[in-house]
Amino acid sequence: MSATVTFSVDSAQGPKDVSVVYRRGGSGDPVLLLHGIGHHHQAWDPVFGILAAERDVIAVDLPGFGASPALPDGFAYDLANFVPALNALCKALDIERPHVVGNSLGGLLALEMGREKLVRSVTALSPAGFWTRAEQRYAFGTLLAMHRGAKLLPLPAIERLSRSAVGRAALTSAIYARPGRRSPEAVVAETLALREATGFHATLAAGRGLRWIDDVDSVPVTIGWGTRDRLLLRRQGVRAKRAIPGARLIALRGCGHVPMNDDPALVSRVVLDASS
Incomplete structure (x- = not known):
């Protein structure tokens, strides 16, 4: 069952309310699951039960996606707004520095949360941002x-x-x-x-010209890349490893861009190992 939480996020126009739909289950260390652009929290359904057997799992619909309402007027769909909103979400749900797992856009957000030292560990599955302009x-x-x-x-x-x-x-x-x-x-x-998805076009617009070049050395980072990823090609994982030398890079064999459905057992094992 899904639930909705509303919380306040600061903006140039003052505090604004943001609402997020999420699914939560299990017990143990908290693990926050972030989907990719145009998707919803049900992307994690193939692994949710496996993870919830050992962790307190929270899968969210990012603002402007799934059943979550759009961000308030004046909020850009960029890292500068998404990440504070996710941090405020964690506080609203009484989650202190979760392990964060993200796919695609969610992987990029997870890395930024790691860089901001808001989480215990980062697992990024085919994260956005390691592309060339042509890619x-x-x-x-x-x-x-x-x-x-x-x-x-x-x-x-x-x-x-x-x-x-x-x-x-x-x-x-x-x-x-x-x-x-x-x-x-x-x-x-x-x-x-x-x-x-009300946030689709605004998120794409915010991502144009974005490229991740920074290290994330404050928390453990695991990067998983599907060997059959047709959207963000697997060679981008090598660039991610160069940018974040301390990261563990794992080939998700036989998996595409959204690997949770292609091999739930493999993805669950990667997530549980990274959040142990």
């Missing part, structure tokens, strides 16, 4: 095409496509190496989440 144009173009397709397809067509492995591949092969493993219901839900 960024390709990734953004692919995301825009997926978003446009989700907008154009009527719901009956999405439902019809999701019923077959071929149809699920047509909808999600850019992010999954094994799209046939995703359930029809999950594919419909995430296609609608992409279509209705």
